[in-house]
Structures are given as structure tokens and as C-alpha cells.
Amino acid sequence: MALQAPEGTKDLLPEEAKFWTHFKAVATDVFGRYGYEPIETPVFEQTDLFVRGIGEATDVVSKEMFTAISGENLKKLREGGTVKAKSRLSLRPEGTAGVVRAVVQHDLVPQGAAPVKLVYAGPMFRAERPQKGRQRQFNQVGIECLGAEEPSVDAEGIIMLMRFFATIGIPVESTALLVNSMGCDACRPAYRDAVKAYMDAHADELCDECKRRAEINPLRAFDCKNPACAAVMEHAPKITDHLCDDCRDHYDAVKTYLSGAGLSYVEDPKLVRGLDYYTRTVFEVQVTEGMGSQNAIGGGGRYDKLAEEVGGRPTPGFGFALGYERCVLALEAAGCEFPATQACDFFVACVDDSVRAEAFSIMQAFRDAGLTGDMDHQGRSLKSQFKLAGKMGAALVAVLGPDELDRGTVTIRNMRAHREREVEIAALKNFLSCFGGEPYGAPIPNIDDVFGQLEVE
Template sequence: MAIQKPEGTEDLLPVDERFYRHFVDTAARVFGRYGYEPIETPLFEQTELFVRGIGESTDVVGKEMFTAISGNNLKTLLDGGKIRSKSRLSLRPEGTAGVVRAIAQHGLAPQGGAPAKLMYAGPMFRAERPQKGRLREFHQVGVECIGADAPSIDAEGIIMLMRFYEEIGLPRENMRLLINSMGDEACRPAYRESVRSYIMEHASDMCEDCQRRADINPLRAFDCKEEGCSAIMANAPKIPDALCDSCKSHYEQVKAYLDAAGIEYIEDPTLVRGLDYYTRTVFEIQVDIEGMGSQSAIGGGGRYDGLMKEVSGKEAPGFGFAIGYERCKIALEAAGVEVASQKQTDLFIACVDDSTRAAGFMLAQQCRDAGLAVEIDHQNRSLKSQFKLADKLGAAKVAVLGPDEAANRQVSLRDMATHEQQPVAFDELVSAVRA
């Protein structure tokens, strides 16, 4: 049997890759208006970064991380030896921890300076059970803002994300924005204890994961997908009732900014997101479109004021979000939005016979050097077949080059939309195609 792609991965074929590039470019354009600049971090980091940053109690760290290890280190482990912590590497399951590590390592958010606003895009890896909208290798676009704790940063990020979805073509009426506050270290410990006590009272009716979470991070039980657990947690104590005055004020200001911008939202007191580093504002964008099934969340994030300290030992507030590319593409297709990106071919040079192929080849190079996207036949097709190929490639114009045209250093240039045809000199071809 021929070798197949790994389970839980997808090949981005040319048409998919073109749309992915359009997706990323659109994000860069929209986020750039808000001051976000690009960054790229390694596909793998020290495992300790994710354990400390994301949280040991999360499914991501506990069950889903892929470990990367060299052959020599694998041999050492199999022989019963130990390897250095720096040699314990994992493929990144999300982008935030790596970006925060880079900001700390390179001093991109100096105390008292402007906040670091960065955008990333690329593949992430989680050892999940593959299903529609949930892959082992998936792609995310995200932003991180380090160095500002104002509620306006939270609101700005949420508004920016909604603007992106609108620009990429997702219908506003199909989206819903959920928001909540998870409090901070001043008010959350008491709330966590109340939730832990509630879980322990109902432990016999809850799954093993939620029983385990009761002592490690009881708030994660709100994110459990088991129906029985969800029903029980619906009656658990809610965080809005436990927020301190500072967190309440922050949350109210975020909502006031959203109201002023005309952004509709739903307050969901059970929204906790899936990672341990979040504090205060959390949000999630879901789509209500037939065909999405349980994978309705296409993006989300929030504030993580304690993550920088976990990663570097230095205090710095943070905010960010991530967009799931594959989920968003599914949502666009389910909403009937055309996501295929047409290959751009400005000109196809059709050679009538072998005597003109050398001239046609050199003419194609000259046009490409001038910035045009040009195709030419390499398989000795008939002129009729070359026109079919030009149409398939989406060529805007076709330059027909026969012996007579070559002798006069000109082509017959046909507009594929209007079918109008005119003689054009070699040295005027580029300007004629552009016109």
C-alpha cells in the first residue's frame, strides 16, 4: 500500500494553500491597523514552558502534547537513564506560551514602555482523536499584547477579531460572542474553593476527569463535554457573584467599550476557556451554522496577567486570542461563502508550432521578469488544447505566437473575457497585458 498522510493531518493542496495565505494576509492587514506586528517562534519548545504556562491540569498538557526527542536521548531513556530538562521538547500545542517566552527572552516589553503587540500564524499540534474540525496538526492565527492591563486592550482585541471575521466573509448574523470574567488571584481562590466543594458533593455523579480536576483546577469542570457533568455544573456557584471590586470594575469597563462600539455579546458565567493561564476577561466566538456540529467555536482568548511571571519570573499583564483556521474555513463553507481562491495567471503564451517555442519561452521569461504571472505549454499541445489549458489556468489574456508573428516580433493578444484580439509588439506586450 502507498504511504498515506498521518492520521489527523490534512494536505493543504494549492487551492487550500492559496486561501490559507489569503486568510493570514487578511488577518495581518486587519490586525496591523491596531498596531500588531508579525512574529514567528519555533515549532517546538522546552516541555517545561507548556507545563508551567498552560497548566499541568489541562488536557492539552496531560493528554495531548507530542514529545520531540532525539535518537540519542531516546536511547538514553530506553536504557533507564535521564535526560536534561532542556532536552525535553514538545511540539507547540498553542501559540501563546512561545510568544510570551520570546517577548521575555528578547526584552520586547520593557517596563514603562509601550506594550508589545505581536501576531503569529502557523501549525499547532495536539494528540487528539481526529474528527471534523479537530485535527492533530491544525493551524492558528493569533495575537498577544504584553505590557498593558487596561480594559480597553481587552475590548480592542475583541472588536479587532470581530472585524476580521466580517472582512473574511463570515456573516455577522451567524456569529455569537460569549464573554465572562474569571477574576484574579485576589478573588478567584475563594471562588475555586466553593466550586471544589460543590464538585466534591456531586463527585459520585461526575466523570473521573472532573473528580481529578476538583483538587488541581476545579474551574476546568465547567469546560467538561460530558452531558452529566455539564448538567451538574450548570448549578455550580458562578464567578460573577464572587468577583472582587477591581475585577468587577474591569469587566464592566470592557462591556462598556463593546457597547459603545456596537458589538453584541452574551454573558456566559460558565465560560472558562481550556487553559489555566487566563485571568479576568475571557471570550469565545461561536457560529450557529448547520453542519458545524459540536465544533462551533472558531476563536477565543482573554487576559492572562500571570503568564509572564510563570514563564520568566517577571510581572507583565497580557491579553491575546487565537483563531482556528480549519474551523473558520468549515464555518465559511457551511454558510455558503466561497472560500476557493482562483489561481492568478495574467498571460498564457500559446505557440502555434515548434518553430516559435524558443521565442515564446524567452518572451515568457521577459514578462515574468516584468512582474507578470505567465504560463506556457511544455507538452507540445495543439493550439486548441493550449487555449483550453489557458482557460483552466484562469489566464486573463493569451498571446498567440505563430511563424508570421515571430518574424514581425509581435503576438496576437486575445482577451479571454471579451474574445477581442489585436496585434501587439513584443516590447509592448507587458503594458498591453497590464492595461
């Protein structure tokens, strides 16, 4: 049996890979309008980064991380040895911790500096049970803003995420924006104690995992998918009843900004997200129809303590991530079609092998001008070459045979208008040479100009 992709992974074949490229380009454009610049971090980090940053009690850290280990270190462990902390590595389960680590390591927010705004895109890894909308390797786009604690940053991030969803084609009316506040170090401890007391009083109704959570981090119980636990936690104390004045003011300001931007939202006091680093604002965007239980397509919040957790100065932060695969499902649920594949501008067809060298040269002239196209590389008949050109959607087909080559000409056929004309090869190449170039040449020619402006002298 032929080898297949690992369980929980998916190949992005050309059509979807092109859409993923388009998806990232739209994100870069939309978020770039708000001042976000690109950053790339490694796909694996020291395991301690995720333990300290995300939280040891989270399912992500306790159950779902993939450990990455070299053959040499694996041999040490098998022989009863130990591995240094810097060599204990894990594939990244999310993007925020790595970006914050990079900001701290490279001092991207010096004391008193303006906040840094960063956008990233790439694969994440979690050892979850594979199902529709949930894979072990999945792609995310995310943003992080570090160095500003004003509620306007939170609102700006939420607004631009909703703008992105609209731009990529997900109908606003098919989504729901949920918001909440997680409080801060001044008010959350008392709230945690209140939730723990409530869980202790209902311990006989909770699953074993939630009983464990009650001792480590009771707020994680709000994420439990067990229906019985969800029913119990529905009546647990609400964080919004325990916020300190500063957190309440911050939360109210975020809501005011959102309302001012015309965004509808739902306050959900049970929304805690799945990671321990959040403080104050948390939010999630869900699709209301067609995606079942895996309906969250993006979310995030504020994390004012994370930079300190990874060894940096106190630096407030806000960020979010959106799942590419979930967005694709949302688009499909809404009946949206992906953007059409890039059109093929030209195809060079050879009557026989004697003209192949010149045909190859013509093909390169088209490409150097910035146009997209190809030629036959398998010795097909001329009829089969035209079929291939049609399958590729070529706008122009340049046909070269021995007679044309003797005359120094090539026949250009406009496949859309069903017209053709014979043009001089030298004139064609001279025309195409006016475009392209390094590093940035003249604009790519209009494909109709290639046909319309060339005449045999």
C-alpha cells in the first residue's frame, strides 16, 4: 500500500494552495491598513515557552502538544539520561507565545516606544482527535499588538478581524461576535475562588477532568464539552459580576467602540477561551449555521502578563488568530466559491521537434514579460497540444512550424476571439522585451495588446 499523509493532516493541492496564498494576501492587506507588519517565527520552540505562557493546566499543554526531539536526545532518554531544557522542544500549538518570545528576545518594544503590531501566518500542531474542522496540523493567521493597554487596541483588533471576514467572503449575517472580560490580577482570584466553591458544591455532577480542573484552574471547566458539566457551569458565578472598577471601565470602553463602529455583539460571561494567558478582553467569532459544533472561526483577547511569563518586561498585549480550515468550511457553508484560478495567458505549440528550440525561446520571452504560460514537454501531437492549451485556459496560442520558422514568423491565435495572425518573431520578442525586467519592470502587457499591436511588416 502506498504511503499516505499522517492522520489529522491534509495536503493543500494546487487549487486550495492557491486559495491559501490568496487568503494570506488578503489578511496582509487588510491588517496592513491598521499598521500590522509581518513576522515569521520557528514552528518549534522550547517546551517551557508553552508551559509558562499557555498554562500547564490547559488541554493544549497537558494533552495536545507534539514533542520534537533529535535522534541523539532520544537515544539519551532511552539510555536513562536527561535532556537539557533548551533541547526540550515542541511544535507550536498556537502562534502568540512564539511571537511574544520574539518581541522580548529582540526588544521590539523598548521602554517608552510605540507599540509593535505584527501579523503571522503558518501551520500549528495539536494532537487532537481528527474530525471535520479540527486537524492535527492546521493553518492560522494571527496578529499581535504589544506595548499598548488602551481598550481602543482591543476594539480595533476585533473590528479589523470582522472586516477581514467580510473581505474574504464570509457573510457578516452568518456570524456571531461573542465578547467577555476575564478580569485581572486584582479581581480574578476572588472570582476563581467563587467558581471553585461552586464546583465543589456540585462535584458529584462533574466529570473527573473538571474535578481536577477545580483544583488547578477552575475557569477551564467552562470549556468542558461534557453536556452534564456544561449544564452545571451554566449556573456558575459570572465574571462580569466580579470585575474591579478598572476592568469594568475597560470592558465598557471596548463595547462602546464596537457599538460606535456599527458591530453587533453578544456578551457571553462563560467565554474564557482555552488558554491561561488572557486578561480582560476575550472574544470569539462563530458561524451560526452549517458548521455544527466546530463553528468558531477566530478569536483572541488581551494578555497583559504574557511578556513577563516568558522573561520580559511588563508589556501589555492583545492578539487574535483565525483558522484557515474553519474559514474554508464557513465559506462552503455560505455557498461561496473560491476565486478563479489564475488564467493562463499563452501556450506555445510546436508543429514538430525541429522548431522546439525557437518555441522554447518564445516561451521564455512571454514569461520574462510577466505573463503566465507553458508549452508541451511530452512530444504530443499538435491536436493534443491545442487540447492541452484549452484545458489550461490559454488566452493566446503561439503556433510555430518549419515553414513559419523559415520565414521568421509565428502564428498567434486569439482563443477568445477565434482570430489569428502571423507576426514576426523578432517583433514579438521586441514587443515583449518592453515589459518585465528586474527587480520591478514595466506593467505586464494586456494580453489583447500582444495580439492587437503586432503586424507583419
